[in-house]
Amino acid sequence: MTKHLHPNSPMTNTQANRAIYLDFESEGKKLASGEQPPPVLGGVLVDGCYKPTLLHDDLKEVASALHWGYAMLNDYLHDFTSKPCARNA
Numbered sequence: 001m002t003k004h005l006h007p008n009s010p011m012t013n014t015q016a017n018r019a020i021y022l023d024f025e026s027e028g029k030k031l032a033s034g035e036q037p038p039p040v041l042g043g044v045l046v047d048g049c050y051k052p053t054l055l056h057d058d059l060k061e062v063a064s065a066l067h068w069g070y071a072m073l074n075d076y077l078h079d080f081t082s083k084p085c086a087r088n089a
Helices: 013-018 057-066 073-082
Strands: 020-025 041-046 049-054
Touching (some): 049 057
Antiparallel strands (some): 020 041, 041 049
């Protein structure tokens, strides 16, 4: 049986160290139109290793020059949602 934490329970240090942290950055909400542009940078931190990925077609060459990842947003998200998930027992 899988043990689930209460939604408001703090993580233990072990859980925090084993967590996958995912972050997205965009230009932010446009004041005039209220439009929320899609993110241009996605970052994932796993086991202390951070991997940035540029998510806009115009930034493909920049990603290559910086030795960062590059993907279209839908492909980037698909990578996370299509992989099997291991749970602690």
